[in-house]
Amino acid sequence: MDVTVKELQSELAEKEEEIRRLKQLLNMREDQEERLKVYISPEVDVGDKTYHERLSNADISRYSRQLILPEFGVTGQIKLKSSSVLVVGAGGLGCPAAIYLAAAGVGKLGVVDYDEVELSNLHRQILHTVDRVGVSKSLSVAQSCFRLNPSVLYIPYQLQLNSTNALDIIKSYDVVVDATDNVATRYLLNDACVLANKPLVSGSALRFEGQPPPPETVTNCSEGGVLGVVPGIIGSLQALEAIKIASGMEPSFCQRLLLFDGLDGTFRNIKLRSRSKSCSVCGEKPTILKLIDYEQFCGAGATDKNPDLHVLSDSSRISAKEYASMLNDRVPHVLLDVRPAVELDICKLPHPALNIPFPLFNKNISQVASQIMQVVNDQCHSTTEQPDGSTIQVVCVCRRGNDSQLAVDLLQKKLLSTGVNLVDIRGGLYSWTKQVDADFPTY
Ligand SMILES: Nc1ncnc2c1ncn2[C@@H]1O[C@H](COP(=O)(O)OP(=O)(O)OP(=O)(O)O)[C@@H](O)[C@H]1O
Numbered sequence: 001m002d003v004t005v006k007e008l009q010s011e012l013a014e015k016e017e018e019i020r021r022l023k024q025l026l027n028m029r030e031d032q033e034e035r036l037k038v039y040i041s042p043e044v045d046v047g048d049k050t051y052h053e054r055l056s057n058a059d060i061s062r063y064s065r066q067l068i069l070p071e072f073g074v075t076g077q078i079k080l081k082s083s084s085v086l087v088v089g090a091g092g093l094g095c096p097a098a099i100y101l102a103a104a105g106v107g108k109l110g111v112v113d114y115d116e117v118e119l120s121n122l123h124r125q126i127l128h129t130v131d132r133v134g135v136s137k138s139l140s141v142a143q144s145c146f147r148l149n150p151s152v153l154y155i156p157y158q159l160q161l162n163s164t165n166a167l168d169i170i171k172s173y174d175v176v177v178d179a180t181d182n183v184a185t186r187y188l189l190n191d192a193c194v195l196a197n198k199p200l201v202s203g204s205a206l207r208f209e210g211q212p213p214p215p216e217t218v219t220n221c222s223e224g225g226v227l228g229v230v231p232g233i234i235g236s237l238q239a240l241e242a243i244k245i246a247s248g249m250e251p252s253f254c255q256r257l258l259l260f261d262g263l264d265g266t267f268r269n270i271k272l273r274s275r276s277k278s279c280s281v282c283g284e285k286p287t288i289l290k291l292i293d294y295e296q297f298c299g300a301g302a303t304d305k306n307p308d309l310h311v312l313s314d315s316s317r318i319s320a321k322e323y324a325s326m327l328n329d330r331v332p333h334v335l336l337d338v339r340p341a342v343e344l345d346i347c348k349l350p351h352p353a354l355n356i357p358f359p360l361f362n363k364n365i366s367q368v369a370s371q372i373m374q375v376v377n378d379q380c381h382s383t384t385e386q387p388d389g390s391t392i393q394v395v396c397v398c399r400r401g402n403d404s405q406l407a408v409d410l411l412q413k414k415l416l417s418t419g420v421n422l423v424d425i426r427g428g429l430y431s432w433t434k435q436v437d438a439d440f441p442t443y
């Protein structure tokens with residue numbers, strides 16, 4: 001009897017959620033099979049065993065505008081129809097890539113993503129919809145593509161691609177499109193595609209810049225921000241390249257890197273060095289003969305979700321609720337907001353704050369510390385009941401409660417002798433919304 005009712009309830013809820021998802025997937029596949037049947041049935045009528053290798057009348061109408069392209073033509077269409085493409089990542093790049101691959105008529109389209117749709121995805125992940133918030137992204141992309149072109153076979157994979165499953169999944173596709181957002185997965189895909197001998201079309205898009213091949217990225221959208229149309233452009237270019245490869249046309253970005261700057265609207269096409277003989281994956285004496293642990297190798301997770309840091313001891317942290325009572329009781333303090341200035345325009349706590357963006361702490365902690373002491377001292381003078389500087393609290397806040405801890409940690413070391421009491425708000429503005437004010441925006 002060591003399992004509590006609560007634990008059982010939550011396990012049941014989890015299982016029910018899983019069942020709900022499986023049912024949804026099943027429905028979609030049944031629906032798809034039904035439609036495919038309709039599509040393929042003329043095979044019997046025509047009595048032609050090679051029907052799949054020919055185009056139906058519906059195909060000819062649907063793809064007519066690309067069939068009349070001399071470089072593509074019926075040969076290209078048939079090749080495309082008998083090919084398969086795997087899109088890894090159903091986000092900002094994956095959505096445009098997948099929809100154009102589906103529209104163009106690839107035979108089989110696999111879509112990998114472990115994550116679920118969030119409202120903050122919709123400005124750029126254009127295949128998801130408001131009513132699919134909380135639904136699996138890979139499923140959502142497959143559903144949207146299905147609506148556009150039901151003759152394609154869609155295989156959604158609701159999982160995180162890693163070294164244990166990558167080769168197994170990749171092996172049944174002809175072309176792989178990297179539409180992910182983290183370094184670990186980029187390395188994984190690179191090595192997996194070399195080992196499996198599959199062409200990889202890489203792309204990335206951050207802030208205003210985008211690039212198809214090769215893998216290279218440092219920040220991510222939730223940290224750096226991105227205008228939705230930029231991944232739209234890059235993901236479309238990835239689809240174009242994948243279509244060229246799958247249909248037997250000449251690829252454009254073999255040993256080339258295309259850079260796009262959305263702010264000044266320019267493209268740069270850079271020639272890459274040819275394959276290095278000493279490369280550890282594709283060189284003459286490769287040392288990487290099977291997939292390794294890429295999260296460990298990169299020192300970064302294969303998701304862009306930052307883990308919660310635990311830098312400060314409990315005594316240096318207060319909850320959002322506790323801060324709300326401090327405001328309520330008018331406890332004198334200095335509120336220090338360490339977010340970038342642009343984020344202060346989005347929302348602020350209901351108390352005047354000193355804004356010093358976190359990067360400045362690493363850059364010049366002495367200057368930051370003296371700026372804070374100045375404000376603390378000013379506040380002491382104006383607060384008659386609190387003549388002693390050491391009783392003024394400095395409360396540090398950021399968006400999620402990671403930077404605020406690092407900032408307090410740096411300050412504590414610097415201001416040790418002053419006796420100033422430094423704390424951070426556990427979980428940042430995010431917890432403020434959760435614990436104090438449900439109307440406070442999250443971003
Ligand atoms: N190893 C992986 N396996 C499966 N999916 C992955 C993997 N790595 C990244 N992804 C997926 O790739 C997609 C990248 O898209 P994008 O960065 O536009 O979305 P996001 O991470 O949801 O956005 P944001 O950064 O704003 O939270 C995400 O949906 C993410 O879940």
Ligand SMILES: [Zn+2]
Pocket residue numbers: 275276279280281282283
């Ligand atoms: Zn190499």
